[in-house]
Amino acid sequence: MSTAAGGPAGGGLNPNQVIILGAVGGLAGIYLTMLNQAMDTTIFSFLGGIGAIFAAVWGADAVRRVCSYGLGTGVPSIGMVALGMGVVATMFGLTLPKVIGIPIIAGPIISFIVAAIIGLLIGLMSNKILMMNIPIMEKSMVEIAGAGALVMIGLSTAIAGSFDIVAIMPAVVETGFIALVFIGGAMTILHPFNACLGPDEKQDRTLGVAVSKGALIMALVGFASLAVESMDAMSGALTTIVGLVIWVVYFKKFMKNTHRDSYLVTGTGLLPSEEELE
Amino acid sequence: MIDPITIIDPITIILITLGGVLIGLGVHFIPVGGAPAAMAQATGVGTGTVQLAAGAGLTGLISAGFMYNNLAIDGIFTSVDYITVVASGAIGSMIMISVTMFVGQLIYVYGVGVPPVSAKVKKDPITGDVQDLYVSRGTEGHGVPTVSFVSGTIGGLLGGLGGSMIYVQLMEIVGDPSNMAVVALAGIFATGVFYVNAVLASYNIGGTIEGFHDPKFKRVPKAIISCLIASLICAIIAVPIMGGVV
Numbered sequence: 001m002s003t004a005a006g007g008p009a010g011g012g013l014n015p016n017q018v019i020i021l022g023a024v025g026g027l028a029g030i031y032l033t034m035l036n037q038a039m040d041t042t043i044f045s046f047l048g049g050i051g052a053i054f055a056a057v058w059g060a061d062a063v064r065r066v067c068s069y070g071l072g073t074g075v076p077s078i079g080m081v082a083l084g085m086g087v088v089a090t091m092f093g094l095t096l097p098k099v100i101g102i103p104i105i106a107g108p109i110i111s112f113i114v115a116a117i118i119g120l121l122i123g124l125m126s127n128k129i130l131m132m133n134i135p136i137m138e139k140s141m142v143e144i145a146g147a148g149a150l151v152m153i154g155l156s157t158a159i160a161g162s163f164d165i166v167a168i169m170p171a172v173v174e175t176g177f178i179a180l181v182f183i184g185g186a187m188t189i190l191h192p193f194n195a196c197l198g199p200d201e202k203q204d205r206t207l208g209v210a211v212s213k214g215a216l217i218m219a220l221v222g223f224a225s226l227a228v229e230s231m232d233a234m235s236g237a238l239t240t241i242v243g244l245v246i247w248v249v250y251f252k253k254f255m256k257n258t259h260r261d262s263y264l265v266t267g268t269g270l271l272p273s274e275e276e277l278e
Numbered sequence: 279m280i281d282p283i284t285i286i287d288p289i290t291i292i293l294i295t296l297g298g299v300l301i302g303l304g305v306h307f308i309p310v311g312g313a314p315a316a317m318a319q320a321t322g323v324g325t326g327t328v329q330l331a332a333g334a335g336l337t338g339l340i341s342a343g344f345m346y347n348n349l350a351i352d353g354i355f356t357s358v359d360y361i362t363v364v365a366s367g368a369i370g371s372m373i374m375i376s377v378t379m380f381v382g383q384l385i386y387v388y389g390v391g392v393p394p395v396s397a398k399v400k401k402d403p404i405t406g407d408v409q410d411l412y413v414s415r416g417t418e419g420h421g422v423p424t425v426s427f428v429s430g431t432i433g434g435l436l437g438g439l440g441g442s443m444i445y446v447q448l449m450e451i452v453g454d455p456s457n458m459a460v461v462a463l464a465g466i467f468a469t470g471v472f473y474v475n476a477v478l479a480s481y482n483i484g485g486t487i488e489g490f491h492d493p494k495f496k497r498v499p500k501a502i503i504s505c506l507i508a509s510l511i512c513a514i515i516a517v518p519i520m521g522g523v524v
Contacts, residue, residue, distance in 0.1 A: 083470070084471070121511060
């Protein structure tokens with residue numbers, strides 16, 4: 001049962017499977033971009049985008065679980081708060097290694113942990129001070145904030161080719177692409193459940209939208225990375241192409257799932273003209 | 279390598295936190311009708327809190343940023359400049375929310391054909407006009423009555439003030455408005471803190487509110503505590519980074 005304001009949401013994959021898929025897949029995608037530095041190329045940047053898609057699926061699943069209790073303010077709010085926390089935590093985590101002088105490899109993990117801590121606090125405040133009384137609020141806020149941070153790092157890495165703040169600052173922040181990453185990342189997390197909610201909401205359809213949404217943003221960040229000097233054009237084009245291929249596959253799947261879940265799909269023809277009505 | 283302790287300035291953190299609290303407070307003044315208002319079945323503008331607050335808040339941020347970069351580009355930033363910048367941000371927000379409410383009002387009155395009316399009070403606290411007679415049966419008011427319009431404008435003022443305070447404080451840590459990275463980072467941080475506070479406030483409202491005359495407005499203290507904690511954490515995190523990136 002998963003209505004707009006009902007009980008817990010069910011589905012094929014249980015929450016823990018999605019958490020592992022999102023956290024491990026997201027971090028793996030981000031860390032695999034280190035192949036760029038190892039092989040002195042930028043061609044592996046698209047892996048950051050793939051990581052972002054994994055994290056987006058996780059975020060979207062957390063949103064559908066918490067929003068099936070009914071927030072009273074609409075689904076988009078929770079996606080915006082995820083990326084609001086995510087952007088603060090991401091920048092903190094990626095900058096901290098430079099500030100205190102530890103290896104940059106710790107950056108994404110620090111961001112992830114800081115996002116989880118902010119998420120936990122916001123979840124606790126929502127339940128204890130604002131009295132929202134949603135049983136899974138704390139857990140979901142931790143997940144959504146963590147996923148939000150991973151989506152941001154993944155997409156930024158896909159643009160800059162590295163999660164080192166020295167590369168991110170000129171490529172993502174200075175160019176203003178951070179705004180695209182911010183709002184695009186929020187869309188991947190908030191939009192799937194917002195589009196699919198209702199009594200007939202199914203997990204595979206919602207998460208399919210998350211994948212296609214993430215792929216679409218990935219294609220856009222590929223275009224964005226064409227404008228970055230330190231990236232060669234091939235890498236940006238590859239990110240865009242991989243993103244578009246995933247998008248086509250999952251959008252087709254989404255259409256199929258929509259037809260499967262709808263009661264009836266029928267052509268109604270054109271509206272009758274005035275003479276025909278008389 | 280920079281010593282993180284030297285760049286954590288308590289005044290900056292306090293002012294950023296205050297900015298966050300002002301945003302949370304401002305959201306409570308904005309007449310948000312949500313989905314019911316989109317069908318003219320509740321008083322307020324027919325969209326969610328976050329969208330309305332963010333629309334107005336981000337406009338405020340842009341007008342504050344424009345003014346800041348004009349005034350601070352010569353390297354001198356006085357307290358008169360500070361007031362000019364936050365005033366510019368507040369007015370930007372007020373214009374945006376007023377335009378949104380006014381155009382929404384035109385659609386409610388001339389498009390949907392409903393009189394602007396509040397269902398929460400019998401008489402408009404500002405004009406004294408009778409309200410309850412004009413509420414359509416089965417609805418919770420419709421349109422944006424005078425009291426809600428005034429309330430929304432106050433909300434824009436507070437939100438814009440808060441947002442621009444955060445932005446200016448973050449910019450002042452580095453004090454270099456010609457550095458694009460600093461401008462972008464301060465902007466996106468201010469946006470992030472803005473969204474966190476706007477959403478916390480909207481969770482406190484729980485969907486719809488008509489303005490300061492709405493009984494739900496009494497819940498404000500809870501939102502202030504939450505926004506205080508959330509903004510404090512964001513400020514503690516944001517301040518060292520702004521100092522650390524350059």
